Amino acid sequence: MTIFRTLAVLLLLAAGTAGAEQAPISARVTPLMTKALGDYPGKETLMLTVAYPPGAVDPVHRHNAHGFIYVLEGSIVMSVQGGExxxxxxxxxxYEGPNDVHTIGRNASLTKPAKFLVFLLKNSDEPVLTPTH
Incomplete structure (x- = not known):
């Protein structure tokens, strides 16, 4: 199973546990690039887009990576543990760092989609996403 497929499965599974009263609205993750960094042994970059349908919410998770997010369209709400x-x-x-727990990630709108670009700098042997409780 590829890293991207693993990420998508984890997002779907974790979202399925949030809010048992209604079916979760999941993000769509599209891989763009993975590149090993020869100058930094054991490190890689990962670039992907995330599309949030209206009302989409991510599960609480961490990336164990430096994460850089750029909003392409719509409006999103983000927060890490201890942050506003x-x-x-x-x-x-x-930005979220390798020790941050991503506590809030959602579409700010219940009627309009949102999309953002994610660039991760991570250890090659680390999973893309780890759900937390």
């Missing part, structure tokens, strides 16, 4: 939630619109950015 921020609402981001197209052209704005967000």
């Amino acid at each position: 939630p921020v609402t981001l619109t197209a052209g704005q950015t967000f």
Whole structure:
């Protein structure tokens, strides 16, 4: 199973446990690139897009990576443990570090989609996403 398929499965499984009263609305993850970094043995970059349908919510998780997020369209709400939630619109950015727990990740709108670009710098042997409780 590829890293991207693993990420998509983890997001879907974790989202399925949030809010048992209604079916979860899941993000669509599209892989763009993975590149081993020869100058930094054991490190790789991973680039992907995440499309949030209206009302989409991510499960609480961590990446064990440096994560750089750039909003392409719509509006999203992001936060890491100990931080304040921020609402981001197209052209704005967000960062989460390798020790951060991503506590809030959702579409700010219940009627409009949102899409963002994610660039991760991570250890090659680390999973892309680890659900946390």
